[in-house]
Amino acid sequence: MPHSAPVADAPSPLLQGREFAWTPADFARVRKLIYERAGISLHEGKQAMVYSRLARRLRETRHASFQAYLDWLESQEGVEGREWQEFVNALTTNLTAFFREPHHFELLAAHLRSKPAGTRWRAWCNAASTGEEPYSIVITALEALGPQASFQLMASDIDSRVLATAAQGVYRLDNVKGLSQERLQRFFLRGKGANTGLVRVKPELRRMIEFLQVNLMSESWPFKEPFDLVFCRNVMIYFDAPTQRRVLERIHRVLKPGGLLFVGHAENFSESRDLFTLRGKTVYERR
Incomplete structure (x- = not known):
């Protein structure tokens, strides 16, 4: 009896209609590399997002396939990187947005006012993104403590590109439409001429913030003194449980006893009661 011709494998759904071949092995490699570099844990549902974002890097670096790009990326290990x-x-x-999760800023203001006048405050915002969150923090500090506030904020992110935007402090009017007229007049300069439609934060806000790149996975964090406050909002959702615990232990070490940790609305650290006590809605106190 003659053998029938082998049936050709159906094309993988990952390959259909794509500019670049994209296989489960490519996705597995990307998952491994971003986990090792940044602690980010990508689940299966992120495949389309990963493809579209990294396809831009393939075009930019002129690689014909994900395999070739990832081989080349791994060969960069010893270089400045x-x-x-760009991969991260x-x-x-x-x-992000100005005054996102407003209850945090109300609690922050109350906490700042609860200490004696002249108290020196050190704070860290470790997912600064394009700057809306750190500027919201220092606006709250100035409103609560007055213009003589002794308040220093370290604002960090792993993404170098968003940090550059944050340091400039320039936003479209759309970005600040949720702010009151009083806040806009007090803390922002309105663009004129070619800059119509833009606002820039006033120098007094910019002076209170030091922007720096920090990878939460790196062996050492560049801080000399402990903090009174840490904002780590909507960061831990990208980490698996062991990575979350490791980062929380290190935040515990850089926070003063009694210091406050502000986290995202979807984050819950009841497993780390030995480190932090719940103080309010998604606000923890260092034990």
Whole structure:
């Protein structure tokens, strides 16, 4: 009896209609590399997002396939690592807004006012993104403590590109439409001429913030003194449980006893009661 011809494998759904071949093995490699570099844990549902964001890097670096790009990326290990930074930048999510989760800023203001006048404050915002969150923090500090506030904020992110935007402090009017007229007049300069439609934060806000790149996975963090306050909002959702615990232990070490940790609305660290006590809605106190 003659053998029938072998049936050709059906094309993988990952390959259909794509500019570049994109296989489960490619996705597995990307997952491994971003986890090792940035602690980010990508689940299966992120395949389309990863493809579209990294496809831009393939075009930019003129690679014909993900395999070739990833081989080349791994060969950069010993170099200064510009493409590693682009790889991380492409896969990090930067969703932010001024005074997002407003209850945190109300609690922050009350906490700042509860201490004696002249108290020196050190704070860290470790997912600064394009700057809306750090500027919201220092606006709150100035409103609560007055113009003589002794308040210093370290604002960090793993993504070099968003940090550059944050340091400039320039925003479209759309970005600030949720702010009151009083806040807009007090803390922002309105653009004129070619800059119509833009606002820039006033120098007094910019002076209170030091922007720096920090990878939460790196062996050492560049801080000399402990903090009174840490904002780590909507960061831990990208980490698996062991990575979350490791980062929380290190935040515990850089926070003063009694210091406050502000986290995202979807984050819950009841497993780390030995480190932090719940103080309010998604606000923890260092034990």
